[in-house]
Amino acid sequence: MLRSFTSSAASRLRTTRLATGTTTATTRAFSRTTLASQARVRTTTNVAFTSLGFASRSLAARPLTIRRALATITDTRVPTSTYPKTNPEFATNPILNWHTFPNFAAIKAEHVVPAIEVLTKQIEATFQERSKRMTPTWEGTMGLTQDLEDDLERASGVISHFSRVKDSPEFRKAVEAIQPMIVTISLKMGQSLELYDALVKMVDSKETWNSLDKEQQRIVQKAIQGMKLAGVGFGLPGEGNAEKQKRFNEIQGKLAQLSLTFSNNLQDETKAFVKIVTDRSELDGCPASLMQAMAKNAQGRGHGDANAETGPWAVTLDYPTFVPFIMNCKNRDLREHVYRAIVSRASKGEKNNEPVIDDMLSLRQEEAGLLGFSSYGALSLSKKMASDVGTAKEILERLYEATLPAAKKDLAALTDFAQDRLGHPTPLRPWDTAFVEEEYRKDRFKYSADQISEYLPYPRVMDTLFEVARDSFGVDVSEMSSADQSKAGLTTWNEDVKIYQIKDDASKKVLAYFYGDFYSRSEEKLSGAWMDICVTRMKDPVSGDVRVPVAYLICNQPAPQSGADSLMKFQDVTTLFHEFGHGLQHMLTTVDYPQASGIKGVEWDFVEVASQFMENFAYEEKWLSRMAKHHKTGEPMPQEMKETVKKSKQCLAGMAMLRQLHFAMLDLELHTQYKPHGGETIFDVDRRQGKKTVLVTPIPEDRFLCGFGHIFGGGYAAGYYSYKFSELYSADAYAAFEEQDGSVDGRKRIGRKYRDTVLAYGGATDPKEVWKEFRGRDGVEVDALLRHSGLVSSP
Numbered sequence: 001m002l003r004s005f006t007s008s009a010a011s012r013l014r015t016t017r018l019a020t021g022t023t024t025a026t027t028r029a030f031s032r033t034t035l036a037s038q039a040r041v042r043t044t045t046n047v048a049f050t051s052l053g054f055a056s057r058s059l060a061a062r063p064l065t066i067r068r069a070l071a072t073i074t075d076t077r078v079p080t081s082t083y084p085k086t087n088p089e090f091a092t093n094p095i096l097n098w099h100t101f102p103n104f105a106a107i108k109a110e111h112v113v114p115a116i117e118v119l120t121k122q123i124e125a126t127f128q129e130r131s132k133r134m135t136p137t138w139e140g141t142m143g144l145t146q147d148l149e150d151d152l153e154r155a156s157g158v159i160s161h162f163s164r165v166k167d168s169p170e171f172r173k174a175v176e177a178i179q180p181m182i183v184t185i186s187l188k189m190g191q192s193l194e195l196y197d198a199l200v201k202m203v204d205s206k207e208t209w210n211s212l213d214k215e216q217q218r219i220v221q222k223a224i225q226g227m228k229l230a231g232v233g234f235g236l237p238g239e240g241n242a243e244k245q246k247r248f249n250e251i252q253g254k255l256a257q258l259s260l261t262f263s264n265n266l267q268d269e270t271k272a273f274v275k276i277v278t279d280r281s282e283l284d285g286c287p288a289s290l291m292q293a294m295a296k297n298a299q300g301r302g303h304g305d306a307n308a309e310t311g312p313w314a315v316t317l318d319y320p321t322f323v324p325f326i327m328n329c330k331n332r333d334l335r336e337h338v339y340r341a342i343v344s345r346a347s348k349g350e351k352n353n354e355p356v357i358d359d360m361l362s363l364r365q366e367e368a369g370l371l372g373f374s375s376y377g378a379l380s381l382s383k384k385m386a387s388d389v390g391t392a393k394e395i396l397e398r399l400y401e402a403t404l405p406a407a408k409k410d411l412a413a414l415t416d417f418a419q420d421r422l423g424h425p426t427p428l429r430p431w432d433t434a435f436v437e438e439e440y441r442k443d444r445f446k447y448s449a450d451q452i453s454e455y456l457p458y459p460r461v462m463d464t465l466f467e468v469a470r471d472s473f474g475v476d477v478s479e480m481s482s483a484d485q486s487k488a489g490l491t492t493w494n495e496d497v498k499i500y501q502i503k504d505d506a507s508k509k510v511l512a513y514f515y516g517d518f519y520s521r522s523e524e525k526l527s528g529a530w531m532d533i534c535v536t537r538m539k540d541p542v543s544g545d546v547r548v549p550v551a552y553l554i555c556n557q558p559a560p561q562s563g564a565d566s567l568m569k570f571q572d573v574t575t576l577f578h579e580f581g582h583g584l585q586h587m588l589t590t591v592d593y594p595q596a597s598g599i600k601g602v603e604w605d606f607v608e609v610a611s612q613f614m615e616n617f618a619y620e621e622k623w624l625s626r627m628a629k630h631h632k633t634g635e636p637m638p639q640e641m642k643e644t645v646k647k648s649k650q651c652l653a654g655m656a657m658l659r660q661l662h663f664a665m666l667d668l669e670l671h672t673q674y675k676p677h678g679g680e681t682i683f684d685v686d687r688r689q690g691k692k693t694v695l696v697t698p699i700p701e702d703r704f705l706c707g708f709g710h711i712f713g714g715g716y717a718a719g720y721y722s723y724k725f726s727e728l729y730s731a732d733a734y735a736a737f738e739e740q741d742g743s744v745d746g747r748k749r750i751g752r753k754y755r756d757t758v759l760a761y762g763g764a765t766d767p768k769e770v771w772k773e774f775r776g777r778d779g780v781e782v783d784a785l786l787r788h789s790g791l792v793s794s795p
Contacts, residue, residue: 082147083126089118095155100535100550101513102158105491112159112174119155120185123148131194136201136208138216142223142595143541145195150538150594156182157533161552164526165517166493167267176260183256187249190230199224215764219595222763225383229371248370251363258360263713265351266706267526273341274301275315275334283313285330287450292561293321300523317342318522320558324569326431327438327449339431340701347703354682357705357712362676364717377672380718385603385725385767389672392605392721396668398782399724400661400693406654406791411695414440414652430696441651445644449569452641457565457631458518458557461573464627465580468617472751473759475511475588476503494521496559502587512537512587514551518576519559519566529555529575531582531611536600539592549598551583565631570645573627574615581614582607584759591762601763604719608726609733610758616734616788619646650790655695657789662693664721667711671718729771731785733758736775 090096094106095115130144137143159178163171189195199220202208209217234245276298277283283291288308297314298306306312315325315338322342329335346353364376373379377389386392411428418424418436421443428436442448466477480490480499490499496519502512515534517525534550555576560566568576585607586598594600599607617623624645628637637645666689674685682705690698710716733754740746757774772778786792 083122085122087118087122089114093118095158096151098154098158100547101488101490102534103489103491104158104162104493107158107162107493109168109170109174112171113177115155116159116178116181119151120181123152124185124188127189127192131192134194134198136198136205138202138212138220139541141195141198141202142216142219142593145189146538146594148189150536152182152185153533154535161532161534162493164530165521165524165554167524167526172264176257179256179260180253183253187230187252190227191232191235191245192227193232193235196224196227196232199227215591215593215596218764218766219593219601222601223595229379229383231371234370244370248367251367251370255360255363255367258356258363259713262346262353262356262360263709265346265353265356266709266713269345269351269707270317270527271522273317273345275338275341276301276303276312277315277334278312280311280313282331282334283329285328286325287328287448289450289453289558289567290321290324290328293558294325297321297522316522317345318520319527320520320522320556323434324449326434329435332425332432332435335431335435336429340699342707343430343699343702343704345703345707347706353706353712354703357682358676360712361670361674361682364671365676375672377668377718380671383603384605384719384722386605386721389668389718392725393665393668395725395728396661396664396721399657399785400665402786402791403654403657403661407658407695408654410652410655417443428696430698430702433696437652441648444651445647447641447644449571452637452645453567453569454632455628455630455637455641456568456570456573457629458560458568459565460627460629461568461576464623465577467626468577468614468623469580469584470505472617472747473584473588473755474505474752475584475755476505476508477501478503493517510548512549512551514553514583514587516553518553518555518557520556521559525554525556527556529579531579531586533586533598533600536586536594537589537591537597538594546592549587549589551586553579553583555579567631570618570648574618577614577618578611581611584614585610585762588755588759589762590760591764593764596762596764598762603763603767604715605722605725606729606767608723609729612723612727612730613733613754613758616730616737619649621646649788653789653791657791658693658695660724662689663708663710664724665689665693667716667720668718670711728780728782728785731788732775732781734788735781735784 085091093111093115094103095111096119097103127145127148134140134144159175163175202212202220203224212220231245231248234241234248274297277294283294286294291313292308294313294315295306295308295311297316298312301314303312303314306314315321315334317338322338326335326339361376368374368376368379371379373382375389381388381392384392386395414433414436415426415428417440418428418432419426422436422439424432424436438449469475469477478501480488480501485491485499492499492515494517496517498516498518500514500516501510502514503510520527530552531554532552534552535547537549538547539545540547555572557566557568557572582599585602589598591597621642624642625636628642628645629635630637666686669685669689670682674680674682683703686702686705687698705712710720711718716722736750736754737747740750753774757770761770768778771780783792
């Protein structure tokens with residue numbers, strides 16, 4: 001998350017249950033005007049520094065026949081811990097006893113609480129002892145905390161990851177039990193006066209400060225900022241400080257529990273809904289792949305004899321089912337029924353998230369006040385690239401002015417099409433727009449999403465993605481064979497999970513590894529897509545050994561049926577490219593300091609640049625031709641269909657952009673102007689904002705905020721604008737490739753430059769400096785995003 005007063009461990013555990021939907025070229029929370037936008041969630045590890053340089057986490061992605069890695073994994077561990085670990089749990093508990101690759105096959109819910117109990121107690125005792133000998137030097141500050149941070153981050157990270165991909169009541173209970181332990185140790189370290197005093201003195205000493213390299217200097221400055229936001233100032237002598245510190249710490253514990261409650265409620269409500277359909281005619285328009293998926297859903301809900309031809313079929317709210325249903329089902333009444341269910345999730349009864357949200361907003365505002373900020377929005381923006389609320393709002397307003405006319409034109413075109421071509425009732429209602437949009441696309445471009453998916457078998461898409469990485473960035477990606485995994489003693493949490501190795505294509509040096517978990521398992525795995533950290537690149541200061549980074553890439557596309565390859569919707573393709581972009585920034589970093597390696601330390605509103613940038617390659621003629629072959633015949637995708645895919649990026653882009661602006665503006669309004677528990681409700685604020693940014697009138701019962709996991713169960717509180725802010729830079733970054741006019745050498749040069757700057761520098765360099773070195777100028781070209789979106793004409 002963006003709450004830099006806690007460690008990555010605390011914040012990632014607060015957000016283990018994030019699940020909200022997204023689409024096309026940018027992440028999208030649940031849309032009331034089109035449900036196509038729920039194809040995926042993107043949750044990435046956050047990049048804000050914490051008090052000790054931890055990366056605060058937001059939690060919020062993706063097998064094949066490629067060249068297999070033949071080299072046996074060597075021991076990639078780096079000695080990271082110098083404090084005593086005499087408790088047997090350190091040697092026997094699989095959550096603690098690993099360095100680079102966790103033994104996932106051994107992890108059980110019963111390991112969670114003992115692991116964190118032992119670890120936090122040992123870290124607290126060690127930190128307390130080391131605090132007495134802290135000095136204003138790098139070795140006397142960061143050198144005394146780095147191993148503690150790393151151990152806590154790795155243990156909490158594997159728990160957080162496991163809870164998303166192997167959900168169970170037992171694991172939930174364990175996560176709830178350890179959350180207070182994580183928050184407590186994070187606050188004790190973040191509010192350490194000894195550490196803070198040593199860091200400040202290091203900055204004040206010209207000789208010491210000049211002895212640090214620029215990366216170290218940024219880490220120290222960010223650590224000081226993080227500790228201030230962690231409430232370290234409350235530990236100083238002063239009237240009322242003790243009471244403020246006590247209250248501040250209480251707030252952190254309450255916010256942690258509320259975030260977890262919000263996400264659990266949302267997940268439970270999503271799982272609870274099911275509509276069993278026995279009459280096939282009620283599902284007219286649903287493609288064969290969806291009928292198969294809904295029959296499988298029914299099998300898991302007590303209808304063991306269900307099949308795609310005779311049913312019954314179960315319509316559910318998990319996105320791999322819901323999105324194609326709402327886009328294709330011709331039964332308007334059934335669409336309305338399912339739509340009303342999804343916009344009212346977690347809004348009543350014991351699972352009602354409305355009071356949870358109000359309490360969170362109230363506590364965030366109180367937290368901001370204690371720290372001297374006018375609003376939580378001001379607090380959040382203080383550690384982002386935009387730096388203040390006014391700047392963020394100005395950017396959103398500029399995009400809004402450019403978008404509104406196009407969005408109105410899009411809706412008018414849809415309405416005319418619905419009346420004239422479909423004979424569909426108008427005005428369009430919220431449960432109509434996704435369906436009419438899909439029919440509009442099929443009419444305009446002649447091909448449906450399912451027809452296009454026939455040419456996108458998963459293995460070819462993955463092969464092509466890895467070719468893009470080699471061609472553009474000079475890295476070789478290969479899947480490890482089962483034999484190599486077994487020989488190295490590596491395990492996974494599911495038989496479909498693959499392990500991949502990344503090497504530099506020239507030197508053949510191993511740079512990183514990642515786990516790929518690409519198929520949906522609705523019974524235990526959260527919906528959406530994300531990248532997260534397993535371990536961070538780190539250089540041992542004594543031996544000089546480097547521990548290579550390891551990542552998780554998670555997607556939720558339909559699993560293969562009857563031995564056939566999984567077929568991908570094109571939006572699944574862009575999702576995969578997106579998450580791989582996040583992964584590359586984590587894995588291709590050259591920063592040796594774990595406090596700012598990879599995506600750690602990157603400002604939250606710059607972290608989506610690498611992911612959104614990668615999506616552009618999926619639309620390029622070269623790569624689209626390479627990956628788009630019919631899954632049965634191997635015939636290439638017809639050129640007319642390829643043109644459809646490329647044009648789809650700009651189809652109805654005005655409405656798509658306006659939806660994202662609504663979410664971003666609403667988020668800022670809730671975190672700057674809204675007064676919780678007052679005369680106005682959160683839904684009143686939503687409707688008020690919607691008068692400006694929502695073109696299809698929402699229903700009075702709309703409670704989508706109760707499912708807005710990005711800002712209440714994830715890391716986007718007063719930061720949802722970051723998607724559009726980052727997209728400005730990602731579009732301008734891709735424009736650097738476009739400017740090469742097809743030159744192979746020119747594109748390779750730019751690709752290498754991109755790898756050596758944006759992907760390499762991590763959070764150890766100010767993003768403004770990273771941008772200037774890559775692009776050769778200070779500012780970002782806003783028209784690049786508008787041009788790519790089709791909102792302004794190309795020059």
